[in-house]
Amino acid sequence: MGYVTAVPHPRSEAPRSARAGRLSLAVALLSGALGAAVALLATRQQWSQGTATVAGGAFPLTAKGSDVTGVPAALAIVGLAALVAVFAVRRAGRFVVAGLLALSGAGIVAAALVGASDSSALDEQAAQASGDTSASVDALSHTAWPYVAVVGGVLILVAGLLALRYGRLWPAMSGRYERGAAPQARRKTPAVDPDRPEDLWKALDRGEDPTGA
Numbered sequence: 001m002g003y004v005t006a007v008p009h010p011r012s013e014a015p016r017s018a019r020a021g022r023l024s025l026a027v028a029l030l031s032g033a034l035g036a037a038v039a040l041l042a043t044r045q046q047w048s049q050g051t052a053t054v055a056g057g058a059f060p061l062t063a064k065g066s067d068v069t070g071v072p073a074a075l076a077i078v079g080l081a082a083l084v085a086v087f088a089v090r091r092a093g094r095f096v097v098a099g100l101l102a103l104s105g106a107g108i109v110a111a112a113l114v115g116a117s118d119s120s121a122l123d124e125q126a127a128q129a130s131g132d133t134s135a136s137v138d139a140l141s142h143t144a145w146p147y148v149a150v151v152g153g154v155l156i157l158v159a160g161l162l163a164l165r166y167g168r169l170w171p172a173m174s175g176r177y178e179r180g181a182a183p184q185a186r187r188k189t190p191a192v193d194p195d196r197p198e199d200l201w202k203a204l205d206r207g208e209d210p211t212g213a
Contacts, residue, residue, distance in 0.1 A: 035155025102160025108153030
């Protein structure tokens with residue numbers, strides 16, 4: 001005895017696609033915007049600290065994320081711009097912009113992880129403070145802010161992956177204007193009843209001849 005496989009009707013698939021598109025759009029917007037804000041905030045915080053020996057004493061040194069690497073902040077801005085541009089393009093253009101959004105997030109993650117153990121910014125400060133170009137920082141330690149930047153990059157990456165997967169279901173900015181550009185049907189002038197004085201007066205107000213002459 002054979003089995004019959006039920007095939008979903010195309011009309012039942014449409015609401016599912018619409019819900020998936022709305023949900024993915026909301027998550028992508030939230031993830032992308034929040035990720036960019038988190039990455040930018042993290043780069044302005046202290047990433048590392050240490051000391052340099054100056055005149056026989058210990059001189060404290062600190063480095064912000066922007067001192068260690070400028071990549072996360074730059075890619076956060078690129079990712080934010082790509083998130084907005086996703087809605088300005090269609091088809092292949094949307095796929096390319098979504099890929100750029102995902103790459104921005106991946107780049108932030110990679111740069112922040114490398115910067116989490118980088119000491120070059122503090123070594124440069126130690127050389128300037130001591131006047132010895134070969135000087136290096138002592139008692140080096142790092143904060144958790146580089147990993148906060150990693151979280152921001154992951155959020156942007158998620159937004160990019162959602163755009164790659166569901167971007168075809170998302171609306172475009174130009175769609176509203178295209179729909180609104182259609183000419184509206186011209187309103188038909190109501191017929192004038194010569195036996196009704198109010199119709200005659202309305203016709204005269206419109207500048208028409210109520211007699212039809």
